[in-house]
Amino acid sequence: MILPSLLIIDDFIADPLAARTAALALNYDPDNKHGNYPGHISTKPLDIQGLNERVSTIINAPVKAAPDTSHGHCRVTLKGDKGRSGVHIDPAFYSGILYLSLSEHCKGGTEFFRHKRTGLERVPTDPAAIAKAGYSDINALIEDVVNKDTTHPAKWMKVMTVPMRFNRLILFSPWMFHNSGMAFGTTPEDGRLVNLMFFAKG
Template sequence: MPAIEAATEFIINPNFTVRVKRIGLEETPVLVIDDYLANIDELRQQASKQDYCEDKQSFYPGIRSPIATKTVTALIQPVLPGFYKVLKVPNHLKPAAHPSYFSLITKQPEQLVAMQTIPHFDTSRPYYFAALLYLNEFTHGGTGFFRHKATHYERITDSKVDSYLASVQAEFDGQNGQDSHHQGYQTGSNQQYALIDSIPYQTNCLVIYPGNLLHSTLVDNNHDINEHPITGRLTANIFVEFQ
């Protein structure tokens, strides 16, 4: 990861608080860091001035703007010890920033394709992490974590990915005796997935979790589908892998 530049546009709060949640039957550790930035308004203002467009490389149901690598580095550097101590990253591995984004949800439920209506995982690789910073102050949906009922999987590792995808495809094809396709965002438990935990949207909260943990935004249709950075469900979606 590149070194942090001497002058950054925001300041880490020296008094931030850290909680560790153990998610599901696998007790996957997730870091929840409250009051992370001392001047979060600076980052919000930066995000409000960006140009946003649809991310055609992923199934993200909205628009995004890239975050500069120096900003990603500055945000992650202060919490690196947590990756090694709590998230069990081997000490010999070093962090590398992946493309990261300011993000806003804009798609209406009826506009979603099938894969956008179920929880997802970012990758099956073991030391790839998502760091999600909630930026705005308004009421918005949080982040949910799920178990796939047919396979009982919560984390989609390299050894599980093929069987998981085959099971999901069978559900979409109706091969399990039911039509599993549903319209809209996944915001709770249903026949295919159990909501096992969630972290509310609270301004200035940083949530760090393994990218192979099944997760989904718990979209509030009344407040979250909004293209405006000032009032929408604005997040900084940061991705880091240890190699």
């Protein structure tokens, strides 16, 4: 099964203002933070009716929520918020980000990178490509490329930014090297507000 590397779907939710209001009403308790990301994540997910079914149709593969991830949760990132990691991959079968910041506030987006030393733009998943990159197995590659260089911006070259747009959904391979774009705003109402999606095979 070959999935699209990247898809951009605009105007994804029929009533995005209602979804945004619901997202802003969630609890973003700082004590709930359990990852290396910048900003704060909601303690509960945002309910988007029929999400798994719609995404399954879009990518022509059945998906469900990936266990032990923040699938469906929202994240608020304000100017000055810092994380403990940078370029990364996701622990999922497929990833998604729904932008819920209003268009007049949107800045940046989601950034994708090439690893300078290896020339890779993603973690290859077939043994031949892994061997060609000089590694014995996928875990060795992830450790030497992603984990080793995640916090070293000079090790990466940005190849693309998918711009933020209110009610834009991007779906992409979790193996692609990526990172969130710039943080902005001073309150959740004018900051970077996104809904995170991490899918497992359905």
